[in-house]
């Protein structure tokens with residue numbers, strides 16, 4: 001049994017899995033490995049750094065990959081969109097912020113447009129912008145996001161799209177890390193899934209070894225929604241969006257005391273400590289974005305193995321799903 005969906009047909013891929021464009025983490029090697037394993041990999045353009053992006057596109061060889069941007073940050077460096085478009089990406093993803101004018105530029109270039117949505121209102125905006133694919137991102141997700149749960153947001157957007165834009169595809173994201181998650185997402189009506197946290201623990205991700213140790217040691221209770229990491233880095237995120245990260249010593253120390261951290265002298269001193277620990281891969285002294293799925297992650301094999309396992313387990317579950325139907329009494 002193969003998991004053939006509208007997504008696999010439209011993108012001519014084997015499995016209905018995209019890897020998430022995780023800033024600092026999803027470089028060219030992870031994106032290429034995902035595509036070579038039968039999914040579609042997205043490079044994490046993050047806040048935007050031309051040198052980094054050029055290097056990571058250079059790492060993909062002849063694999064077909066896409067790229068994702070944090071939209072409000074892209075607005076400050078719009079030239080990065082041209083850099084990505086010049087690489088003939090398989091898709092471009094916009095998350096967090098006003099979609100115009102980038103959506104039109106991407107559509108005009110004939111590149112599939114993916115928009116990540118945290119609410120139904122975001123999904124409506126994505127349809128208005130001409131999105132080919134919408135990602136319903138639940139608050140379980142690692143990294144930045146909203147508060148809606150994947151389990152309700154996904155089918156609600158599925159229902160909305162069925163009436164408003166039946167050709168627009170939907171991916172579920174947030175908390176999907178194994179075959180159960182993929183099977184559940186497909187049962188909710190999604191055309192596929194976008195996976196971040198699970199692939200952050202893979203051989204090709206740019207995850208520092210110290211972060212990986214912390215990830216493998218944590219369970220799903222170990223993450224928090226926080227603004228501490230944005231405050232210390234002086235990143236000005238839109239309201240309603242916060243990050244989900246491991247509750248490291250640094251995060252716990254400032255959680256609920258963000259105003260004190262934002263005091264200029266404190267912030268400058270803490271930022272220096274934060275970035276030093278970040279560069280050294282010392283998880284406890286810095287911020288490690290990670291989703292609730294961390295409790296389902298116990299190893300860090302090559303991405304191809306992660307994907308094969310997820311797909312194999314989902315196929316097995318779905319082909320046996322009849323076994324769960326209650327027998328008539």
Ligand SMILES: Cc1cc2nc3c(=O)[nH]c(=O)nc-3n(C[C@H](O)[C@H](O)[C@H](O)COP(=O)(O)O)c2cc1C
Nearest residue numbers: 020022023046095141142143174175196197289291
């Ligand atoms: C370390 C990390 C960094 C992320 N960075 C970005 C980013 O730069 N842009 C973005 O659109 N999403 C980012 N995300 C969110 C993902 O796109 C995706 O929504 C999320 O990983 C899905 O949930 P999961 O982590 O439970 O798989 C990030 C996620 C993680 C774990």
